[in-house]
Amino acid sequence: xxxxxxxxxxxxxxxxxxxxxxxxxxxxxxxxxxxxxxxxxxxxxxxxxxxxxxxxxxxxxxxxxxxxxxxxxxxxxxxxxxxxxxxxxxxxxxxxxxxxxxxxxxxx
Amino acid sequence: xxxxxxxxxxxxxxxxxxxxxxxxxxxxxxxxxxxxxxxxxxxxxxxxxxxxxxxxxxxxxxxxxxxxxxxxxxxxxxxxxxxxxxxxxxxxxxxxxxxxxxxxxxxxxxxxxxxxxxxxxxxxxxxxxxxxxxxxxxxxxxxxxxxxxxxxxxxxxxxxxxxxxxxxxxxxxxxxxxxxxxxxxxxxxxxxxxxxxxxxxxxxxxxxxxxxxxxxxxxxxxxxxxxxxxxxxxxxxxxxxxxxxxxxxxxxxxxxxxxxxxxxxxxxx
Numbered sequence: 318x319x320x321x322x323x324x325x326x327x328x329x330x331x332x333x334x335x336x337x338x339x340x341x342x343x344x345x346x347x348x349x350x351x352x353x354x355x356x357x358x359x360x361x362x363x364x365x366x367x368x369x370x371x372x373x374x375x376x377x378x379x380x381x382x383x384x385x386x387x388x389x390x391x392x393x394x395x396x397x398x399x400x401x402x403x404x405x406x407x408x409x410x411x412x413x414x415x416x417x418x419x420x421x422x423x424x425x
Numbered sequence: 426x427x428x429x430x431x432x433x434x435x436x437x438x439x440x441x442x443x444x445x446x447x448x449x450x451x452x453x454x455x456x457x458x459x460x461x462x463x464x465x466x467x468x469x470x471x472x473x474x475x476x477x478x479x480x481x482x483x484x485x486x487x488x489x490x491x492x493x494x495x496x497x498x499x500x501x502x503x504x505x506x507x508x509x510x511x512x513x514x515x516x517x518x519x520x521x522x523x524x525x526x527x528x529x530x531x532x533x534x535x536x537x538x539x540x541x542x543x544x545x546x547x548x549x550x551x552x553x554x555x556x557x558x559x560x561x562x563x564x565x566x567x568x569x570x571x572x573x574x575x576x577x578x579x580x581x582x583x584x585x586x587x588x589x590x591x592x593x594x595x596x597x598x599x600x601x602x603x604x605x606x607x608x609x610x611x612x613x614x615x616x617x618x619x620x621x622x623x624x625x626x627x628x629x630x631x632x633x634x635x636x637x638x639x640x641x642x643x644x645x646x647x648x649x650x651x652x653x654x655x656x657x658x659x660x661x662x663x664x665x666x667x668x669x670x671x672x673x674x675x676x677x678x679x680x681x682x683x684x685x686x687x688x689x690x691x692x693x694x
Contacts, residue, residue, distance in 0.1 A: 392557055396554070396555075404626075
């Protein structure tokens with residue numbers, strides 16, 4: 318658990334906009350990807366999709382050759398440079414942004 | 426929906442004149458002449474620059490010839506997955522009628538700022554994701570998910586081959602309100618207010634609280650804060666009239682990715 322807390326710290330530092338409220342992101346594994354036990358994370362609103370992909374990649378200690386795909390609500394893959402705030406404002410439900418991650422294209 | 430077919434046609438036919446130059450540091454031997462090309466505002470640079478790439482390859486050092494191609498304008502790297510018209514309008518708030526001078530690069534891809542979307546396959550999957558997201562906003566995703574793979578292909582092929590009828594035969598289904606509704610659930614829109622290419626996306630209903638169809642003036646009020654007021658909108662190089670209905674704009678002025686891409690002018694209060 319100490320490990321998870323450490324990672325949460327890394328998720329919430331380096332805020333570009335310190336006053337902006339953090340966004341609650343729910344990470345769901347899909348397909349044959351390892352599961353991250355802690356599913357709910359708070360993320361700075363201006364972080365990008367590719368930043369989350371890199372975080373998951375690092376957290377799961379994947380090979381450099383493996384790729385993480387992210388989907389919003391099991392429907393579409395957001396662009397790597399899309400920011401979390403835009404996704405949350407349009408597709409957030411019950412105060413959370415629900416993201417699905419996998420190692421292969423799922424709902425491509 | 427699209428009774429104003431003339432508008433759709435005019436938007437489709439919008440073009441930008443571009444003058445491509447080589448990157449001086451990549452050239453071996455004689456300096457090539459610039460390459461001039463008219464490109465569609467609605468397309469994407471990687472889809473329309475095969476000829477440009479081929480032309481400059483002859484002048485480029487052999488080790489760079491297969492490199493990931495990218496472009497810059499006055500040192501600003503251009504996002505390969507934004508429609509060309511969006512890039513142009515953000516960098517050219519005033520129409521100056523001269524060709525747009527871009528530099529083509531074959532090396533030193535700026536991984537920090539640009540998403541690597543230089544293959545047609547990557548761009549196609551990005552495009553389909555935009556359509557899906559737009560349909561989630563308009564119709565809860567019900568229209569696009571009811572389509573077949575061949576319909577998706579037809580949209581993409583219509584766009585890359587510049588076939589208006591082929592594209593709109595499918596796109597009209599995406600651009601109609603669902604069932605007996607009079608308008609979309611929400612309007613897929615990206616709002617730009619700077620030339621740094623970042624945008625804001627939020628839920629914008631086409632209907633006001635009083636049940637009326639929203640106009641741009643309503644949208645201006647919605648986007649204004651006590652600190653700054655939204656005072657104008659542009660898209661496709663056109664200043665938009667504030668009486669224009671937001672639903673009509675979505676149906677007629679959206680890019681092929683089904684999003685409205687609006688530059689917003691703000692004034693400090």
